[in-house]
Amino acid sequence: MKRNNIFFKVFNEESILIQWNDKVDINLIDSIISYKNLIEQELSEILIECVQSINSMMVIYNSNKINSEDLINTLENLYSLDLKVGETEKKIWKIPVCYDLSFGIDLEDLSTSNSISIDEIIKLHNSLTYNVLSMGFLPGFLYLGMNDKKLYCERKDKPKLNIKSGSVGIARDQTGIYPQDSPGGWRIIGRSPISFFNVDDKSPCFAKPGDKIKFQNISLSEFNQIEINKSSYKIKYEVI
């Protein structure tokens, strides 16, 4: 497979930024994740951590052990090898969401601005399989792509001060889930009763970039039932 061109940039005394100039798509995410796994396996001696995003990656290293020039050469060589390593199992997670108007506080506005019925919004949001593109913003916040064009909307000019934990929002071509109460500018269409971040778990988040998410419409009473037994709720998934 021909590798996409990448560019290296010294970011500070102990970080190198790797940039892909390609169009954002799921193949690119997979390629970045596979490169990240390779770096983590081969350069563990000098690596502090790798931060993956949608079309770039930050490599943070111990500058007492290697200089930036040597590291860039090493990274270039590793990239040209195009080895597949540390392939972990990928999953499709089934996430219950209640689209009741009391949770989906922006559903009515979105319906008006995009000339689409609320039922149609829910149907579209349930029919798509979303890719976990990256995580950031808040501990455990999932950036999911890509929305149907009919759901496209800009973020709010003024963020709302208190978006509730579990809220599912839309901004541009992405969907996101708020793992904790937080200010936020995404348009909220529903809420999930499950928890997306548990600091005391060995892996505080169940999903990881490269996984997929499918939303499933639940009623208000189903929401309440799951929420009461939140801690024992087993999130359903299929292995891809």
Next chain:
Amino acid sequence: MIKVIKEGLFSTIQDSGRFGYKNIGIPVSGAMDQASAKLANLLLGNDERSAVLEMTLLGPTLEFMNDTYISITGADMNPVLNKQKILLNKTLLINKGDILCLSHSTNGMRSYLGVKGGFNSETKLGSKSFYRGITKREKLIKNDKIKFDQAISSPKTVNKNINDFKINRKGDIKVFKGPEFDLLDTYSKDIIFNTDFTIGINNRMGYNLVEPIKNSISSIISSPVMPGTVQLTPSGKIIILCRDCQTTGGYPRILQLDKNSINCLSQKTIGEIINFKLV
């Protein structure tokens, strides 16, 4: 153990940071002024990454429940031990029942209290640094008690020259060009190095600068950011990200502070002037 008698403005336990979790959106955190935190530890013969108490602008009043040794570094909050003024950047013997009172800082923004062996508050994801949603506390409040290990011996002499850690607060803020720097127009590229920028509203997440500059760059795809990343918002406002910043961001990253300049910035307060200079 130490007991909080008066909580002060904003005091948190911080160490060298929380590493390895940026990928799931967890900030690095850690002491804002890493150099002063390190010095507080070295004065006590601690591991330089040990947890210290970071105090902001107005310090707390603390009671010691055990004998130990302490050190205070960073901003001068006129520390008083049992009504007697004490010096910064020294190792001090503490007896059970001693009361340490810190007040308004007269130079700098953040003061650091180190204790022999380091503070022993809860460790979450490899770090003791306070952060909302990760640690139980996001700041200390009245009557909180924080553990530290009993000091068994006096601190060994520190062989590092403590002057190496004194920060030149008058100096320029040294920067690398950020990934989106070259997208700025020629005028903005020039003006950014020839403007006196005033420090605006700030906290552990970031420092706003008062003077806007012309922004000709559109937003970027959400990409990694770090403490010290200088972002340019659509309206031309400049934000310098600090230790509790988010892990990715969509604003153009025009500059990146070098390590020591982040420490230096952390001691600056609202209204002070900074200049950017290339590394």
